[in-house]
Amino acid sequence: MAESLLLNNRYRLLTIIGEGGMATVYRAQDIVLGRTVAVKVLDERRADDEAFLARFYREAQAAANLDHPNIVGVYDIGQDGNRHYIVMEYVEGRDLKELILESAPFPIERALTIAIQVCTAVGAAHKTGLVHCDVKPQNILVAPDGRVKVTDFGIARALTSTPAVEGGDVWGTPDYLSPEQAAGKRLGPPSDVYSIGVVMYEMLTGRLPFEAESGLALALKHLRQEPAPVNELNPRVPPGLARIVHKVLAKEPSARYRTASQLAQILINYHRAGEAMTTVQRPVVVRREPQPVKLVPPSEERVGDYEEETEWEEERGWDWVAVVLGAVALVAVLGLAPLWTLVYNRYARLPPPTAPPPAVTLAGDEVLVPDVVGMDQEAARRLIEATGLQFMVIDEQHHETIPALAVISQVPTGGQPAKRGAVVEVIISQGQDLLVVPDLIGQAVEVVEPQLMDMGFAVERREEWSLMPIGTVLAQDPPANSVVSRGTTVILALSSGSRLPLEANLADEVLLVSCDLDRVEFRPGETVQLTLHWQALREMSEDYTVFVHLTQADGQLVSQQDIQPLGGAKPTTSWIPGEMVDDPYELAIPVGASPGIYWLKVGMYSQNTMKRLPVVEPGRARAERDSVLLGQIQIIP
The missing domain is CATH 3.30.200.20 (Phosphorylase Kinase; domain 1)
Structure with missing residues (x-):
């Protein structure tokens, strides 16, 4: 650099x-x-x-x-x-993924220390109304002294924002996706809690809870499968900690801890309790009436359930706060009495309600079929079977609005009579039709574009200068292995070869269409060879001079060539509107040039006024002080 x-x-x-x-x-x-x-x-x-x-x-x-x-x-x-x-x-240290690959499974103490710090960081984001959406070890930095820093809030969303998959946005990393992310649902803090759970699982076992050959298969496993308990893979993990991890990896967000801060407190309490069980305890005098005490031997099985903590207090007399609050409540209730009277008198004068439609007459062996459309598959099964009917899944289909593992339709429909033991056939949603973006870098666009369109992607091309063959994919967005919805646009940056497209408009008189540059690395004393391709927009009344400058990043001039097109053989006054002019140049690099990054800048100016033609539209290039920036070259030792 x-x-x-x-x-x-x-x-x-x-x-x-x-x-x-x-x-x-x-x-x-x-x-x-x-x-x-x-x-x-x-x-x-x-x-x-x-x-x-x-x-x-x-x-x-x-x-x-x-x-x-x-x-x-x-x-x-x-x-x-x-x-x-x-x-x-700047954080001096390494990312957690490197450490996991190097030394996982971690000792329990180390895993807890890291997890607690991650939880407090993500919990702070939750308190401001943000969901991180991409918690993973690669976004967790660990300093040599053990301090943890969470980074990369690039896809963080406000708690009031839109669902996770909108307009093809990329959300999360497949290995750490929460089930609701995989299903394209609206995300809340429990989604980050799940991702933290995956990180804890990986720290404690040295492996991910789910592995698959594709991102889509991984997403489906997060939706449907239960991971192996951490203490089965690592017997050193205490059962209490294993229960916490199991709860964090629950499929339903409501079954997890509500926020990362809550999980942090659970882990802190677990850590303290574990220390207390291995530390000499000092006697504590509690001023209470003697009570029968049930002696329970210390057991790790008591560790891990910390959502409700009991605080021992002295017995006291009247609780005057409660008395005052009770009196306020009583006054409020009495104050509502006139309102109740008004409501009663108003509705007492209303005509009697119309009779409900006649109920469905059922035979002795018939029951009403419950309406389970939109319900979770297991909840629908329990309700159908509790009614005396059989539950049968006949198909699974993608659905834009009904989340994964919920019922799309049923036969018979809800409210219809059916004989006990009859079968209710249902179709289950697979959620949005998710696709995994393949790795396209280095491939020819003629090959990958039809494949992408057949898979269900839209494709957008963008050309960029490169020494790679024309049409080679240089970059892509979304990145490879991203899980996105069907119809997402994949943007392909394609090599235009050594010809750099520019389309820069100078004073509405001439267009700098492109530039040929076949190298980007040079040594001191070598020559930069380039060809500018101009197009006249109208007849020009003056012979303009072309300048080609090589500058340092701060603008300091290193080398230059100022001359009329084609060495004066093709003055601009001779150009015909629409005519293309190929204009070659050679620019010497000084022998004493320091290694580093340099800029190539070009343009035209009037010899009469010494003023540059203004760049009225830079096109696909950049402009700076009425010069067109062709790009960077590097001088190497």
Whole structure:
């Protein structure tokens, strides 16, 4: 990384510490405050995509509003040219996934210490109305001293936001998806609690609760299967802790702990109780009347049920707070008496209600079929069988609105008579039709595009300069193995070959259509060869000069060539509107040029006024001070 690569003359990018499909994270130096920071830089190829930018800045805004010692802090957010970035707290350490792969299963003490810190961090987000939606070990950083930091709120959603899958948005990582995420339901804090449970399971056993060959198969397992108890895979896990993990991994959100903060308190209480059972206890004097005491030997089986705690207090006289509250309640009830009288008089004068429709007459061996459409499969089964009927699943289908494992339809329908023992046939929902995005990088678009469309995806192409063969997939969004809904648009960044599309409009007189550049790495003393492709938009009355400049990231000029097109053989006054002009250049790199990243910039100017033609529309390029930025090259030693 070049010493000269600065963002807004403040953040010097030093080394890459993490890379993803949409952004790269650097260790950087804040030269103003003199501190080390982490800078997440959005992929420049996404800088013109409003959806990507919205997602990128949503992460910054979500995390910036969270002030907690276990959440990676956000210091700054900004833009330098085409680079959008977030400046974050730098955490010296490793991500939890690396540690799990290296040494799991963890000792119980270590797993609890990490889990409690993760829970307090995510719980702080819940208190502000945010759901993280992507809790996984890769987003949990562990410092050498054991401190834990949760990061990456890139897909965090407000508790009042829309359901998990909307317009093809990517939500979560298949290994850590909650059942409601997999089903495309609205998410709440219990979804993060489930994901934390998966992380705990992995720390305690060294493996994930579910494994499958595809993301879709994983999502279905989260929806339908029960994981093996953690203490079966690791007998060192006490039964009490195993029960907590089992509860956290419940399929129904209501069966889990409500928030990460509640789970944190459960784990803290469990930890304290475990310590208390192995520590010499000091006698405690309690001023109470003698009571018969049932002696129970200490047993680990008593550890793990901490949702209700008993606090021993001294017996006291009158509870005056309760007396006052009771008096207030009595006054309120008496005050409602006139209202009750008014309501009674009003409804006493209403005409009698019409008779209900006649009830269905049942034979002695008949019952009414319950209406179970929309009910959970198991609840529907219990109700049908309790009525004296048989329950039979005849099909499973995807459904846009009815969640997975709920009843779509039934025969006979609800309210109809049927003989005892008759079969009620139901169709069960598989939830939204979810698809797993395949890995497309490096493949030819002619091959992958028909495959994607056959699978049910929409496809959007975007061309980018590359030395790869034309049509090769350079990047994709959503990333590989993402679980998304049918109809999601997959954006493919395709190689345009060595020809860089630009389409930059200069003064409505000439269009810089593209540029050919067949190399991006050079050594000092070598020559950059490029060809500019111009198109005249109208007749020009002046012979303009083309400039080709090589600059450092801070704008300092390193090398330049200023000359009329084709070395003066094709002046702009001779161009015919619509004519294409191929204009080659050679730019010498100084022998003493320092290794680093440099910019190629081009444009035209008038020799009479020495003013550049304004870039009225940069097209697919970037413009800076009426010069078109072709891109970066790297000078290597």
